[in-house]
Amino acid sequence: MKFLHENKVTVVLFGCGLLLLAALAGGFYLQYLNDSAEDGRHRSTQRLLALEETLTRLQDVRVHQGALLITGKPEHLVRFDDARDQLARSVDTLQALYADGDTHNERVIAELKRLYGLKVHELLVAAEMHRSSGFDVARAMFMSRQADDYGTAIRLLIEHLKQRDEEANRATNQLIGRQHVQLLSAAVCVFALALLCGGLTHVSLRREIRQRQAMALRLEHEATHDALTGLPNRRSFMHDLERSVARAQRVGSTLAVLFIDLDGFKRINDELGHHSGDTLLQQVAAQFGRGLRKSDLLARLGGDEFAVIAEATPGDAALHLAERLIAMVSLPLIDGQGELAISASIGVAVYASDGSDGTALLSAADAAMYQAKRAGRGRVMRAQRI
Incomplete structure (x- = not known):
């Protein structure tokens, strides 16, 4: 009887240990998801900032090019060259941030670099025309441009990348939300199961204790009383x-x-x-x-x-x-x-x-x-x- 009692207690303790390990594993998994989501949000924020920085540098290049073409002052050429260098660094940073194994993003970044190269080439051609053909021709060419196809395409690609990052963040948040609900449901089930097992074990142990007490009383009675008459021995x-x-x-x-x-x-x-x-x-x-x-x-x-x-x-x-x-x-x-x-x-x-x-x-x-x-x-x- 003592062996059975100790065996039941061992089984209950082992089951509680398993439930505790499951709860710890669930907690670590949730922490992993939260950390992953936080890393994703941080990376997405860096990408959005890099995209905004790229658009800003592209606009700076266009502004300084326009100032050069319109005014013809040499200082705008220096600012134009500086803006081009900063734009090139922004594009390199953007490419590094999107080097995460996503082939779609990598193709978009490659196309963005190609358009950026064409756009910069277009700006350089206009600036060179200013030096070779004079201020009036370059200014007339700048003022007569009706569209900016490369710039528009670059902005569309950047908006596309922004949208993908936002969708990825929403999907991650939804996944974490579902995992929280599932783990909470599992925790409730585990808690209910633990209560049930604990209750059943408690009832079983109480019954076993009562049986042991009754047996002890019976053995004590048998040791101190006559079996035939029931009188003390x-x-x-x-x-x-x-x-x-x-x-x-x-x-x-x-x-x-x-x-x-x-x-x-x-x-x-x-x-x-x-x-x-x-x-x-x-x-x-x-x-x-x-x-x-x-x-x-x-x-x-x-x-x-x-x-x-x-x-x-x-x-x-x-x-x-x-x-x-x-x-x-x-x-x-x-x-x-x-x-x-x-x-x-x-x-x-x-x-x-x-x-x-x-x-x-x-x-x-x-x-x-x-x-x-x-x-x-x-x-x-x-x-x-x-």
């Missing part, structure tokens, strides 16, 4: 006798011990069988029990021997009690077997005149019982005074 009787002697010594009261032996029991056992003998012993125990006070203790010492502890009982009262018990068992106790009636021989010992401890009192009562048998049986004898 010799071991229990001696324990109670020592306590009664200690109590009598403490309060200064009297105590009587009656040692009872049935006369003629062996003949009944031999002629009618052990079953009838056992039945007779049970009836004798019941008769003795009806003749005693609630404060008296009746025990079966073994075979056909019984004993009684009668507290606060002086010697004369103990003798009268013994005579009453003899009268109660002198009647036929087996139906149809009147000629097989039994009697009892009883020895009486009184504390403290006949003994100062339990062992001495029981020995004195036992010796008095044998005197009663030698005197003719079916009678009471008081222990010889010390």
